[in-house]
Amino acid sequence: MNLSVRPILSALLRNRTGAVLVAMQIAIALAVLVNALYIVMQRIEKMRQPTGIDVDNILVVSSAGFTERYQPVPSIEQDLRYLRSLPGVTAATATNSVPLSGGGSAQTLVTQPNAHSNDSMNYFEVDEHGLDALGLHLVAGRNFRHDEIQPPLTKAEASRFVPQIIITRALAQDLFPKQDPLGKQVYDSIGQAATVIGVVDPMLGSWPGMIAHPDWVFLMPRVPFTEGGNSLIYLVHTQPGQREAMLRLIETHLSSSNPERVVHFVRPLRYFRDLVYLGDRTMGIYLFTVTLLLIAVTCLGVFALATFNVSTRTKQIGTRRAVGARRADIVRYFLIENGLITSTGILVGCALALGVGYWLSMQYELPRLNLYYLVGGVLLLWAIGQLAAWQPARRASAVSPSVATRTV
Numbered sequence: 337m338n339l340s341v342r343p344i345l346s347a348l349l350r351n352r353t354g355a356v357l358v359a360m361q362i363a364i365a366l367a368v369l370v371n372a373l374y375i376v377m378q379r380i381e382k383m384r385q386p387t388g389i390d391v392d393n394i395l396v397v398s399s400a401g402f403t404e405r406y407q408p409v410p411s412i413e414q415d416l417r418y419l420r421s422l423p424g425v426t427a428a429t430a431t432n433s434v435p436l437s438g439g440g441s442a443q444t445l446v447t448q449p450n451a452h453s454n455d456s457m458n459y460f461e462v463d464e465h466g467l468d469a470l471g472l473h474l475v476a477g478r479n480f481r482h483d484e485i486q487p488p489l490t491k492a493e494a495s496r497f498v499p500q501i502i503i504t505r506a507l508a509q510d511l512f513p514k515q516d517p518l519g520k521q522v523y524d525s526i527g528q529a530a531t532v533i534g535v536v537d538p539m540l541g542s543w544p545g546m547i548a549h550p551d552w553v554f555l556m557p558r559v560p561f562t563e564g565g566n567s568l569i570y571l572v573h574t575q576p577g578q579r580e581a582m583l584r585l586i587e588t589h590l591s592s593s594n595p596e597r598v599v600h601f602v603r604p605l606r607y608f609r610d611l612v613y614l615g616d617r618t619m620g621i622y623l624f625t626v627t628l629l630l631i632a633v634t635c636l637g638v639f640a641l642a643t644f645n646v647s648t649r650t651k652q653i654g655t656r657r658a659v660g661a662r663r664a665d666i667v668r669y670f671l672i673e674n675g676l677i678t679s680t681g682i683l684v685g686c687a688l689a690l691g692v693g694y695w696l697s698m699q700y701e702l703p704r705l706n707l708y709y710l711v712g713g714v715l716l717l718w719a720i721g722q723l724a725a726w727q728p729a730r731r732a733s734a735v736s737p738s739v740a741t742r743t744v
Contacts, residue, residue, distance in 0.1 A: 344673050345676065355641070362681025365631060366713050366717050368626070370689045372626065373623075373627060375623055376624055376627075378702070378703070395571070398600040399568050401566040415570065418593070426574065426575055429570070431570070432459075433569065435540070438546065438608075443525065461558040474502075474536055475505060485558065498558055501555060506552055518532055538551055634721075635720055636724075639724045643728045654736070670725060670732055682717060693705030
């Protein structure tokens with residue numbers, strides 16, 4: 337038995353309220369589904385971005401002196417000797433901030449003296465053990481030497497720069513596109529020069545996912561302490577599997593080794609990385625949950641409309657069966673009807689999804705919606721809509737002509 341779309345459309349127009357509501361539900365579901373999943377995938381890609389740092393095997397130690405007798409430089413030397421002597425530690429360094437923590441230091445680098453730039457680069461002050469303590473890998477050049485490590489800054493020379501730096505490949509490509517950065521000069525905001533002696537790749541700084549270029553990072557060979565301050569941070573790289581044992585040992589020793597200071601905490605670097613991505617993870621879970629609930633509600637809407645249509649058309653179904661319609665024809669009729677409703681909702685949803693995606697990109701500076709997500713959303717919702725109508729359509733095909741006649 338051949339089915340024409342025209343009588344199906346005519347039947348829908350006579351009872352259009354339910355069809356319009358379901359079509360709008362599908363349109364809204366598509367717009368939310370596509371944009372929400374796109375945002376979720378962006379968050380996942382951000383969290384999966386390689387850090388270049390051996391996050392799982394690094395400990396962060398934070399301490400501060402609290403008496404006038406506290407001597408920071410001798411304390412740094414004593415602490416580093418102890419940390420490097422531990423059998424489960426491969427490297428340790430003092431630094432000015434914690435990578436991947438959401439807080440750090442930045443300054444501008446340019447390639448011409450007294451040039452202006454609106455971009456700031458994250459930096460870390462380390463000694464010759466800094467690369468090993470972070471688990472970084474040189475891809476060009478060399479490491480700092482012990483004699484190149486600069487003394488702490490004094491109040492009188494708070495703006496003093498360093499003679500050499502190590503930069504990330506991403507920063508090198510920005511400063512010296514298509515050039516070898518080794519041996520090149522860079523300048524700080526007041527025109528002081530430093531020579532690039534090494535390149536690491538990759539490395540994320542203190543603000544992953546929070547700034548446009550979290551991989552624009554450079555390392556400075558300097559004891560990370562400013563006169564008048566008392567806080568110190570150590571990065572301790574442990575052997576695989578030794579992190580927890582070293583954490584307890586280090587915390588116990590440092591807490592009692594110097595009565596002039598207090599140890600704030602000894603924590604895995606993984607703790608800070610998880611914390612800085614907490615907002616992205618929470619947003620991803622929230623949007624994914626909302627999307628699943630919306631799809632479930634849409635399925636229920638399609639199922640309810642199809643069930644209602646079956647229950648109100650018992651006589652029509654029986655009549656069609658009596659004049660020769662097969663069970664497959666009845667199933668096909670309701671699937672075509674539902675397909676028309678779903679397709680209408682999808683067409684409206686495509687326009688709505690593109691409009692919402694454009695608004696999000698303009699309002700929050702997000703990338704434009706990838707059309708692959710739109711195509712995937714269309715196929716998913718169309719398949720879900722048809723599957724939701726499948727069971728009511730089968731139930732309709734099971735109605736016998738004799739039962740339909742007795743319900744007149």
